[in-house]
Amino acid sequence: MSTGNELARVAAAETGTGKPEDAVAPETLALIDTYLRDHPGGTERLIPVLHRVQEELGYLPFPVIKAIAERLGISPIQAYGVVSFYHFFTTTPRGRYQLKVCMGTACFVRNANSVLESVHETIGLEVGGVTKDRLFSLEQVRCLGACGLAPAMMVNNEVYGYLTRAGVRKLLQGLRAKARTPHPGGEGGNG
Ligand code: FES
Numbered sequence: 001m002s003t004g005n006e007l008a009r010v011a012a013a014e015t016g017t018g019k020p021e022d023a024v025a026p027e028t029l030a031l032i033d034t035y036l037r038d039h040p041g042g043t044e045r046l047i048p049v050l051h052r053v054q055e056e057l058g059y060l061p062f063p064v065i066k067a068i069a070e071r072l073g074i075s076p077i078q079a080y081g082v083v084s085f086y087h088f089f090t091t092t093p094r095g096r097y098q099l100k101v102c103m104g105t106a107c108f109v110r111n112a113n114s115v116l117e118s119v120h121e122t123i124g125l126e127v128g129g130v131t132k133d134r135l136f137s138l139e140q141v142r143c144l145g146a147c148g149l150a151p152a153m154m155v156n157n158e159v160y161g162y163l164t165r166a167g168v169r170k171l172l173q174g175l176r177a178k179a180r181t182p183h184p185g186g187e188g189g190n191g
Helices: 004-014 026-038 043-057 062-072 076-085 105-109 112-123 165-180
Strands: 097-102 136-141 153-155 158-160
Touching: 026 043, 026 062, 043 062, 043 076, 062 076, 097 112, 105 112, 112 136, 112 165, 153 165
Parallel strands: 097 136
Antiparallel strands: 097 153, 153 158
């Protein structure tokens, strides 16, 4: 969600006092350019290209939003407005796999703490943290609407239920192995 500070940073970027485009990694610029080249069209490509870049980076830094906006011929403020409107976009670092461990009542009484502990034991993450390789981030939420599956955790858009310590460990190890496997065609391995 947007804050006054974030908007100020976007405005600074637009007027040239923020981070210049050369702060964007060349691979990220190449990803944007490739996506736009492979998907000809107009500004309707904004959301898909934002998705593609966030899938790769785990979040959308301001210089990246600005670079995308410039290529689509819209203002960075306009692009930022879209990013801040949709909850699935984030301007703060998150992992490629966003773990949301439910600590709501149903999950709590079914030992949701052990899920958090297993995440910590397996990938060393505390709540609010992101792994150094930006593969995983960890949040705690109140209810996923899947109380019948307690204890539950979401990984990106998918809910995993009846979790045990061993189950969590296996799930995270599987995701890590999947992330290390090259994806034909360059598509990300979310979900
Ligand atoms: S309390 Fe965990 S899913 Fe509802």
